Every structure is written in C-alpha cells, then in structure tokens.
Amino acid sequence: MKRFIILTLFILTFISGFAFAEDRMQNNPPTPPVAEQAAPAQPAPMSESAPAVVPETPKIDSGDTAWMIVATAFVMLMTLPGLALFYGGLAKRKDTLNTMAMSFVTYCIVSLLWVIYGYTFAFGTDVKGIIGGTEKLLLSGVGVNSLSMTIPEFIFIVFQLTFAAITVALASGAYIERMKFSAWVIFSVLWMTLVYVPVAHWVWGGGFLAKLGALDFAGGTVVHINAGVAALMGALVLGKRREAALKPSNLTLVVTGAGLLWFGWFGFNAGSAVAANGLAGAAFINTNTAAALAAVSWMFTEWVHTKKPTVLGLASGAIAGLVAITPAAGFVNIKGAIIIGILAGIVPYFSVATIKPKLGYDDSLDAFGIHGVGGTLGAILTGIFADPAINEAGKGLLYGNPGQLITQLIAVVVTILYSAVVTLIILLLVKAFVGIRVDAEHEITGLDESQHGEKAYNL
Amino acid sequence: MKKIEAIIKPFKLDEVKDALNAIGIHGMTITEVKGFGRQKGHVEVYRGTEYEVNFLPKIKIEVVVPDSIIDKVMSTIIEKAKTGDIGDGKIFLCSLEDVIRIRTGEHGEAAI
Numbered sequence: 001m002k003r004f005i006i007l008t009l010f011i012l013t014f015i016s017g018f019a020f021a022e023d024r025m026q027n028n029p030p031t032p033p034v035a036e037q038a039a040p041a042q043p044a045p046m047s048e049s050a051p052a053v054v055p056e057t058p059k060i061d062s063g064d065t066a067w068m069i070v071a072t073a074f075v076m077l078m079t080l081p082g083l084a085l086f087y088g089g090l091a092k093r094k095d096t097l098n099t100m101a102m103s104f105v106t107y108c109i110v111s112l113l114w115v116i117y118g119y120t121f122a123f124g125t126d127v128k129g130i131i132g133g134t135e136k137l138l139l140s141g142v143g144v145n146s147l148s149m150t151i152p153e154f155i156f157i158v159f160q161l162t163f164a165a166i167t168v169a170l171a172s173g174a175y176i177e178r179m180k181f182s183a184w185v186i187f188s189v190l191w192m193t194l195v196y197v198p199v200a201h202w203v204w205g206g207g208f209l210a211k212l213g214a215l216d217f218a219g220g221t222v223v224h225i226n227a228g229v230a231a232l233m234g235a236l237v238l239g240k241r242r243e244a245a246l247k248p249s250n251l252t253l254v255v256t257g258a259g260l261l262w263f264g265w266f267g268f269n270a271g272s273a274v275a276a277n278g279l280a281g282a283a284f285i286n287t288n289t290a291a292a293l294a295a296v297s298w299m300f301t302e303w304v305h306t307k308k309p310t311v312l313g314l315a316s317g318a319i320a321g322l323v324a325i326t327p328a329a330g331f332v333n334i335k336g337a338i339i340i341g342i343l344a345g346i347v348p349y350f351s352v353a354t355i356k357p358k359l360g361y362d363d364s365l366d367a368f369g370i371h372g373v374g375g376t377l378g379a380i381l382t383g384i385f386a387d388p389a390i391n392e393a394g395k396g397l398l399y400g401n402p403g404q405l406i407t408q409l410i411a412v413v414v415t416i417l418y419s420a421v422v423t424l425i426i427l428l429l430v431k432a433f434v435g436i437r438v439d440a441e442h443e444i445t446g447l448d449e450s451q452h453g454e455k456a457y458n459l
Numbered sequence: 460m461k462k463i464e465a466i467i468k469p470f471k472l473d474e475v476k477d478a479l480n481a482i483g484i485h486g487m488t489i490t491e492v493k494g495f496g497r498q499k500g501h502v503e504v505y506r507g508t509e510y511e512v513n514f515l516p517k518i519k520i521e522v523v524v525p526d527s528i529i530d531k532v533m534s535t536i537i538e539k540a541k542t543g544d545i546g547d548g549k550i551f552l553c554s555l556e557d558v559i560r561i562r563t564g565e566h567g568e569a570a571i
Contacts, residue, residue, distance in 0.1 A: 245510050246505040246506060246508065246510070247505075247510070248505065302504075302507060305507060306504045306507055306509065308504050310504060310505070312505055312506060313506070313507075316506060349507060350507075352506050352507060353506060353507020353508060354507070357508060366506060
C-alpha cells in the first residue's frame with residue numbers, strides 16, 4: 001500500500017511538473033492564434049478530402065457543432081454506465097462493484113490526463129510520425145475560438161477523450177475478479193500514456209500509419225485491437241482465476257449495458273465523421289445494420305453449436321458487430337456492413353467458445369475474444385469492402401485496390417506488436433512495484449468486499 | 460405429532476400448498492433451498508462454454524401435523540408434487556419433541 005501511495009505521488013508530481021513547465025512556456029512566447037491550427041481530422045477521409053474544400057479559413061458550423069456535442073455525450077455514456085453495466089453484470093456477484101469501479105475510475109483518470117498531456121501527444125503537431133508535439137500541454141493556446149475542422153476544438157478534445165477512456169476500460173474485462181484495484185489505477189495511467197496516446201497519434205493524429213494510408217474510421221486498430229491485445233497480455237500476466245468460470249451475477253444488467261453501448265456507438269461511429277453530414281449518415285446506418293446482424297448470427301451460431309439461443313449470445317453478438325463495423329463504418333456500403341455483421345457473429349464466437357478453452361488463457365469477459373478478434377476482423381474487411389462511392393478516401397480490394405488490404409494488415413500487425421510489447425512491460429512493472437493480484441482469500445471472498453468494503457447486492 | 464419436511468420442485472409449490480390448505484393444514488414454513496440427488500445438476504451455457512451446475516433450486520416445505528392426519532398429508536404431498544421424472548424430491552418424516560406457541564405458551568398439538 002505504501003508503495004502504491006508513493007507511486008501515486010510520483011505520478012502526480014510528474015504531471016504537475018508538466019503543468020508548470022507548460023505555464024512557463026505559455027508566459028514566454030506569445031501563443032499563436034490557434035484558429036487555423038485545425039487539428040487533423042480523426043478519420044483519414046476528412047484530411048484527404050479536405051484540400052479540395054479548405055483554402056478558405058475554416059468556419060464554425062453550428063449543425064456540425066451541435067451534433068458533435070451530442071455525439072461526445074453519447075460516447076461518454078458507453079463507458080458509464082454502458083460498459084460498467086455490461087461488465088458488471090457479467091462478473092460474479094461478489095465482484096460486480098469492483099468490475100464497475102474499474103470502468104468508472106478509468107473514465108475519471110483519463111479525463112484528467114487527456115487535458116493535461118494526452119491530447120497534445122496524440123493530436124499535436126506530428127513529430128517524425130511517432131508522437132504529437134507538446135504545444136498544447138494543459139490545452140495551452142486552445143480557446144473558445146479554436147476550431148477543429150468546423151467544430152470548436154474543445155468539443156473535439158472531449159470527443160477524443162471519451163475514446164481514450166473507453167479503450168482503457170475495455171481491457172479491464174480480461175482482468176476482473178483477481179486484479180488489485182491499486183494495480184488497475186496505476187495500469188490505467190501508464191497504459192493510456194504509453195500505449196493509447198502513441199497509437200492514436202499514428203492512426204488519427206497524422207502519424208506514420210495515417211501517412212501510410214491505413215483506413216480506420218472510428219477505432220478498429222486504435223481502440224479495439226489495442227484494448228483487445230492489452231486484455232490478452234493482462235490475462236496472461238495475471239494468470240487464471242481460482243474459479244475461472246463465467247457466472248454472470250445479473251444478465252439483465254448485461255442486456256441494459258449492451259443496449260446503452262449500442263446507442264452510444266452511434267456517437268462513436270457516426271460522430272467520427274466529425275460533421276453532421278451524409279458520411280455520418282452512412283456510418284450510422286452501417287453501425288446499426290452490422291450490430292443487428294451480428295447479434296442474430298451469433299445467436300444462430302450458438303443455437304447450432306450448443307443447442308440454446310442465449311440472451312448473453314445476442315448481447316455479445318451485438319457488441320462484436322459494433323466492434324467489427326467500427327473501422328469500416330464510414331467506408332463501406334450497406335452490403336459490406338451486412339457481410340461484416342454476419343461474420344462478426346461467427347468469428348468472435350468461435351474465438352471465445354472454441355479457441356479460448358483450447359489455449360487455456362483466462363480472459364474473464366472475453367475482451368480479447370470480442371474486441372481483439374472483432375477489431376482485427378473489421379480492420380481487414382475494411383481493406384476489402386471500402387467503397388469509394390461512400391468515401392473517396394477508401395478504396396478496397398473489391399473496388400480494384402488490393403494494396404489497401406496490405407496496408408490494413410500492416411496497421412493491424414503494428415498495433416498488435418506495439419500494444420503487446422508495451423502492455424507486457426507495463427504489467428510487469430506494476431507487478432514488481434505494487435503487486436498485481438489480490439491474495440487467495442480476498443479473491444474467494446470477492447473483490448467488492450476486499451477492495452472496496454462494499455457489496456453489490458444486499459438482498 | 461410429527462414434522463414433515465418435503466423437498467419439492469419449485470413450480471409445484473402452489474399446488475401442494477393449496478391441497479394442504481384444503482385438508483385443513485393452516486400453517487407451514489417454506490425455504491428456497493439448493494441440493495442434488497439422482498437428478499444431479501444441470502448445464503448452463505455462457506458464451507458457448509458449458510458449465511455444470513451441481514446444486515439445483517428446490518423448495519423445502521416444513522409442516523407439523525398431528526398423528527391422525529400424517530398419512531393423509533404425506534399422500535397429498537406425493538400426489539401433488541409428483542411429475543414422474545427424476546428430481547421430484549423427497550419427504551422426510553421426523554419425530555418431534557414439542558411445539559410451543561410463543562404468544563400463549565401453549566404446548567403440544569394445541570400449539571400447531
């Protein structure tokens with residue numbers, strides 16, 4: 001515990017050091033007016049189609065702004081309460097609160113770190129394709145007139161913040177029912193800083209994967225592969241739970257959470273157009289179609305495989321579909337969305353039901369099986385089905401551009417390798433400094449009681 | 460005077476209770492219990508993996524009856540709780556020292 005407090009203090013000092021350095025910087029050189037420093041568009045399409053339109057100074061668009069404020073709030077809802085309910089309901093009844101707390105605390109931590117340094121390192125001026133510059137530490141120079149494309153930069157910052165938060169929280173699904181809460185808090189800080197921020201920069205912040213032409217509309221690589229691989233690494237480092245069975249404490253919460261995630265995902269995917277336009281519309285309809293089809297295809301796969309169409313199967317399928325359509329949402333046409341949806345109900349299902357038991361790792365809530373596998377599936381299929389009629393920035397294999405598939409594979413492999421290696425290092429550091437796993441007694445009595453001194457249900 | 464403990468399938472509770480009421484049993488205690496016998500457990504499937512659940516939910520009815528109607532109560536429970544499949548449950552007939560009504564201090568059959 002002492003070591004945990006010392007480490008927390010160390011991190012806080014580190015952060016405030018940043019803040020002070022930044023204050024000094026702000027005092028010396030007069031900050032340039034930021035209005036024209038429009039941050040690069042999140043999706044590649046915008047930045048590529050931009051030159052045709054942009055010569056005039058960007059102007060704020062009230063329609064775009066209104067939609068993006070709402071979309072940002074939608075994405076926030078995905079973590080709290082969406083993911084907290086989805087994961088919390090799947091956890092055993094003695095671990096429900098701890099599981100929810102992991103999402104909750106992560107959202108708060110990322111909210112702070114993102115405005116201090118996360119945003120600038122992800123979306124600041126590109127430094128050699130690797131990382132963003134330091135010019136917007138503590139949002140230096142961002143004011144009420146700063147724009148990102150046609151919306152206030154403040155909104156763009158929060159929109160991106162909600163993505164960072166849910167990505168970290170997603171990984172917790174593999175760690176639950178045995179990880180020390182203090183270890184999770186430290187992991188959240190380090191993982192957002194060392195894994196999420198660089199990868200977000202590579203794909204969306206003008207880094208080398210963006211320059212390579214990798215297509216990722218709303219986060220197949222950055223969010224889902226990234227979090228999924230981190231989940232797998234965590235499952236391996238933490239080891240198996242003493243009772244490695246999935247015993248959902250409350251499936252009604254799981255269904256509620258899945259519904260809220262689906263709803264929030266409209267903000268996630270359609271919001272990634274960063275405009276209230278036809279592209280947002282395409283992303284919206286693709287998102288809904290793929291989610292619905294994946295839910296049904298997972299259900300039927302399960303029906304054939306284990307003789308029961310489960311409610312958890314419907315909910316899991318919907319999430320797998322949403323994951324798989326995420327990179328493709330603003331690139332594929334409706335036929336592409338249908339095929340992606342159907343496959344997303346089948347491939348992640350077998351990764352969870354067949355491959356996981358064979359390999360023997362304990363990914364408690366299948367964060368790797370659904371997000372890692374579904375994200376990889378989506379990223380690759382984007383390279384096949386991207387239709388230039390939907391978005392001229394993306395032309396896939398079926399439309400005469402086989403090279404796109406190779407680019408997608410490169411982006412997938414780079415993300416997997418980077419996330420795997422750095423997550424592993426972080427986990428081993430946390431393990432060495434504060435310990436990563438609760439002791440056997442606490443694990444058996446439940447983490448709600450041992451970590452928080454509370455119970456989810458007093459019935 | 461004996462105590463009858465009957466472990467039955469939960470969905471049979473209402474039928475058994477109504478039938479016992481009809482033959483003049485006006486008090487009973489029920490508990491939701493878990494256990495297994497020949498029925499063993501059942502299987503639950505989460506995300507394609509089957510989990511054996513060893514303990515099945517049952518209802519335990521406890522009722523204290525005067526010697527004169529023991530057979531009638533037992534046969535009523537058997538008749539109403541029986542489905543013919545394994546897992547219908549068991550009846551335990553237990554001898555009983557005494558019964559006391561707390562409010563009045565009455566003892567024995569008068570307190571039932």
